[in-house]
Each structure stands twice: as structure tokens, then as C-alpha cells.
Amino acid sequence: MAMTVHLAFLGFVFAMASSAAASDVGGGRAAAENCVVNFFEWFGNLAVFFGRTLRAAISPPYEVREFVRQFDELGSKSLFLVALAGSATGVVITLSTRDSLIRFGAKSFLPAVVVFSILKESGPIITALVVSGRAAAGVGAELGAMRVTEQIDAMEASAVNPYRFLVATRVLACMVMLPLLTLVTDFFGILMGWVANTAAEPISLRLFIHDGFKNVMFSDFFPPTLKTIVFGMLIGVIACFQGMRASGGTEGVERAATTSVVLASLFIIVTDVLLVRLILVFFP
């Protein structure tokens, strides 16, 4: 677990350093100092951005129409992807664990292994990473394009708060949609896990479900599914943040889209470690 944290952190630092290096090609100590300053400045700006978004989200008027539009957009464009990713995960888990379980004489545990691993970890994290790839890139590029073509300035000039209209609606849509998409991933993962198992050795779906869910408790399903609300918030906030601060024309838009995906994915992985630990504390 510690290794994962370190790798994710190093990856994040590398991503930050790369973006800093784009603007500062001078080598040596000055570049390193600049990188560290950029690193902390980025976090500071992110915190301010989050505060503004929170304030815009909780204070009226509420942009219900735009929220519904974003919710629909995110759901309709991610549904097929998470269903496919969930199916592939179910098949892979079944195929990779089946042989090992047979070797240890524990073949009857296969349904439980598939159900537990999908419900507790694979489903939420796969959903978050797929949506991060799909939505973070889309939101980062969309807001980035709006920023460099002065559409966001035009919105402010029209006395419309872009944090309320553009950012809060997208962040909330991600937060509400992620748990629902996780249910879709879970469903297809378990279903295709059964299909893959049946292809090797026929078993009825009813028996598979019964064996799989026999020992599942509230804490095995609910907290891991709800933790995706945090993943949704990370995806929405990071993508909107990167998009809103885009500059430099087409290249800036491309950079906003790419860094949105990279940073959102890294933050999801690091935060997952903390959330898993937290869930174990509250639901031992």
C-alpha cells in the first residue's frame, strides 16, 4: 500500500514538473526551485478554486437546468464505457483466480471472490478511472476552449458566475453520477464473471449469485460504492480547475485536457488508499 502511495506521489510530482518544464527550460537549481514553487502554488490555487466552487454550489440561484444537462451528458457518454470495463474486469478476475483457487482446492469460493473483489474495489476504482478518462478530458478541453476563446469572460461580463454555471454543475454531476455508474460496473462485472465461469464449467446464475452474495454485508457494498462520490468530486474539480486556467490557444486546451486526465487519475488512486483505510476503521 505504501508503495502505491509513493508511486502515485512520484507520478504526480513528475506530472507537475513536466508542466512546469514546459514554461521553464532553464536547468539546475533555479528550475528545481521553480518546480517546487509551482507545486505548492498549484495546490494553493486549487484550494481557492475549490472554495469558490463550494460557495457557488451552496448559494442560490441554483442552476438546476444546467446540472441536469451535465448529468445526462456524463451518464449517457460514460454508460457504455463503464459497462464494457466492468464486463472485462469480471472476466479477467474469474479467469485469473479460477486456476489458483482450483490449485488450493477452493473452487467453490470463486463466486464470492468475484463478487467481493468487484463490489469492494474493482468496481469503484475501474468506474472512477474510466470516467476520469472520459469526463476529465472532455470537461478540461471544453472549459479550456471556453477560456481561450473568451467565452468565460463573456459569461462574467453578462453578470453570470461561471463558477456557479459551469463548474459547480459539472462537479455535482460527477459526484452524483459516479455511484450510479459504479452500480452498472458492478452489475456487468458480476454478470460477465458468471459468464466466464460458466464457459469453463457450467453453473446456474442463481447458484452463482447465491454463493457470491452469501456473506456480503452492508459494509462490503455501501461504503465502497459511496466513496466514488469523492472520486467524482476529484474528477470534476481537477478537470474544471485545469480547464478554467487554460491559456495559450490550442496548445493550452490540449494541455488542460491531458493534465486533467493525468492528475484526476493520480488523485483517485492516492485518495483510494486513504478511503480504503478509512472504511476499514469505521467498518472493521
Add this chain to the structure above:
Amino acid sequence: MLADRSKKNGETQAPPVRVSSLSKSFGRQAVLKGINIEVGQGETLTILGRSGTGKSVLLKLMIGLAKPDSGSICVFGEEVTKMLPKRLDEVRKKIGFLFQQAALYDSLTVEENVAFPLRRHAKMADEQRQSRVRELLSSVGMYGDARKLPAEISGGMQKRVGLARALALDPDILFLDEPTAGLDPITAAEIDDLILRLHKERHMACVVVTHDIHAARAVSDRLALMRDGEILIEGTFEDLKKSSDPFVAQFLDGS
């Protein structure tokens, strides 16, 4: 509506726009150095200058899209630079802004773009709003393209739609950032005529930023020429013509 405006203006003593000692830097580069300008009710002031002299920055400062380093910007006597966001939004509702590249929302159709400020700020029924959008689009000659997306219309048409959107809330002040930049001479002349006609009909205070001397001459009551972040000379076109400054002469003659 014009009668309402006259009444409203009758009550207002302060000039629509007054900028005093305004300075703005980006890093070490001083873009504006102690700018002073004033625009009266129903007057059109054109700010001229070479590209990159801070004209657009000045407009953005005047509507509160950026913060100045020092100086004061008053809109109808209210200090914009120290305003709270809510009050600033109220002031912005009195100002129409046409951006250099029109800045139309590319996911919305032409009519949705014009309806956007109305939907947000004007309490009116759907039919009333549609009728207002039709009226605005007709006034800029774009009614036939109401259902098109910004990407499906030309640059000149986008400017017209941008102008219609800027006029949607019936503003008291209009800021126009390079209204004819990048347009062919015929379309540019059409836009100039449109600005003149709308200005005559609505009697707004107007600040136009441009480096197009023909457009400036066509639409302005007064001109201010900027050089190196400062107002070099201010007055009517004839006043500028009389100047002995070689830069002014070169700028007006275009050679």
C-alpha cells in the same frame, strides 16, 4: 424603453464611465500607465492605438474582468475596482460587451446565445423572451440564421450576433472591442453602420477600442490615441488631424 432610459439618466448625475490614474502591469511589463478618460451620456469614445498597447486590457478592467494595480474606475459614479461581486454583477447588467472574437457560446445556437443574458436576468415569459430575441436578431440582420451554431456562420455574422447579445439587456453603456477587426471592408462598413444606427436609436454611452482609423472616424464623437500605455492625445478627429506629433500623423494617415 427609450423614455425609461431618459428618465433613468435624468436621475444620474455622474458620467457613465470615468477612469482616473489607471495603471496595470503584467509581470515587469507596464501595460497601462496612469490612464484618464471620461465618457458622457450618449457619447461615443474611440480608443485608438497600435496592437498590444493595452486597449483591450483597459476595456476588461472597466468591466471588472481584471483588477488594476492602481487607479479608479467609476461607472455611473460607483467605484468598480472595490465592488463586491454581487454589486459588480448589478453594474455589469448595465453594460453590453462585444468581444474581439465575438466570444459566442459555441454549444448554443445563435438565438440561444442572444437569449442567454435574458434567461439569466430578465424576468419575462418565454413568448416575451422569444419576441425580444427576434427583435434583437432582426436589428442586426441575423434573424434568418437564428437556429445556426456559431461555427456555421462567418466572422462578420458572429460579430453581429455578439452585438445583439451585448444589447439584450438594453444596456446604458456599450463596450466594443475591435468590432471590425479581421473583417473585409464591406462587412466592416456594415458593422460601422450598424453601430451608428443602434447608437442613434438607443442613445447609449459607447467605448470602442480599435486600430481601424476608418471605423473610428465613422462611429466616434471623440477619439483617444494610446501609445506606450498612455493617452497621447484626445479630442475629435479634426483635433487629432491638427496635431503636430509625427506618431499621430502617421497613425491617422496609416503610413
